[in-house]
Amino acid sequence: MPEHQNYHEKLGTLVTDRFGKSIQNQIQTLYQNVSSQGIRSSNESFSSSTIEVFVFELYSIYTDAFQNYSTYEQEQLTDALDAIQLDTNDTSSSIQLLVSSISNVFLLANESVDRCKQLTNGQTIISLLNVLQKFFTSYIGELKRVVNNIRERNTKILGNEDWELFQQTIRILEICGELILAYEQFESSLAQQLLQMINEWPNKSNKHKQHQDPFDVAIESFINKTSSSDKHDFVSITNALENATYSLFPDIPKLLSKFSDECHQFSFDAVFLPIHSLLNGFSKLPVWSSDNRGAIVADLPSFSLVPQENITKIGQYLLMLPQHFEPFNLHDNRQLGIAFKKGKLPYLEDKELYNDLTSCWLDSIALATMRLCIEQTLKIQTLSSTGLKQLIMDLQYLYSVLEDFGLKDVAGFRDVIELLNTAEETFEELARHKPARMATAIRTMRRL
Structure with missing residues (x-):
């Protein structure tokens, strides 16, 4: 089985992390004792460079996951979206599936953010933003497909007076509104998490490093060298968040507006086409x-x-x-x-x-x-x-x-x-x- 097919299990494993934490606790105690005795770093039994080598070896199994993070995460989300049923031959059942899909989709998105924070300390978040934008784009595309299917199934009814169909189109409009609210809530939450991440990232000044756990410094170094981290872009985005019109996913608001337009057109046609037929x-x-x-x-x-x-x-x-x-x-x-x-x-x-x-x-x-x-x-x-x-x-x-x-x-x-x-x-x-x-x-x- 290709390694990327086992991505979820790889991200979920805690063996290496637990072992690493155990070693970190022991080294941290020893390092603190050495520091308290005033011994110079050149004479330390566990120098920072030694710890870094150890960390790189310990976490080397994650190198592929870090270097191909966005690819694996995209596949993970695509497979999960494909597994969500969105359509049936019955209009009422299809509408109910659309309702339940919203919470499922944003649960997947939140899980994706959690994986990013746990695995790379959030430093692959820029890549994840692109992944999530593609994920949401695919999801909205699927919603449009289902709504179009519902419309096609009711083509013969559209020219006649049918208030049951109109009520169903109203429900679709409500689903559209629920989706927009869920998306805006997710984006707002993610923006807050981004600001929190940048505040939690270790400061790179030498003065700060002197008081920082060498094990954490080594892990930070490993992540920087193996992931597609780009802190410059990250800082630019967090600064841009101060602009009320800025969006983490530039394409999604436009797609949601277009989807809302199409839902309104469907509902409008359910009411107006009988008049059109009479005229x-x-x-x-x-x-x-x-x-x-x-x-x-x-x-x-x-x-x-x-x-x-x-x-x-x-x-x-x-x-x-x-x-x-x-x-x-x-x-x-x-x-x-x-x-x-x-x-x-x-x-x-x-x-x-x-x-x-x-x-x-x-x-x-x-x-x-x-x-x-x-x-x-x-x-x-x-x-x-x-x-x-x-x-x-x-x-x-x-x-x-x-x-x-x-x-x-x-x-x-x-x-x-x-x-x-x-x-x-x-x-x-x-x-x-x-x-x-x-x-x-x-x-x-x-x-x-």
């Missing part, structure tokens, strides 16, 4: 160009018309959203808040303007609905007089629903309705104050 093909409905209802119908006033069925379904669906967004009202749901802070909702430009998550979600869905409706409307090729009245009725209905939502940015929707509703002789004057693309499209469909 799909809205611009190609035959009612827009048809006058086959007859002259009597065409001459009826607009108030005699009612919104089309798909439009009323959208309105009713939107009005039901607040009750389904109740989980976002929970003030103690810290995980959802953290996930939202690190991620983003589609169509929501400035989330800092909002005081609660529910308002953010309602505006996100409402804005998406409004913009899709505008885009579909501007694709209409031609409007008959009846079609024009029906379109105005449909849009005014949705506009009133969006106003009930308290949607702040409805100017675009209002512009479309005004351009559709204005008389031919006042159109050009009004169009000067509206977006050019919008005015051109409506001028064309109205055949002005």
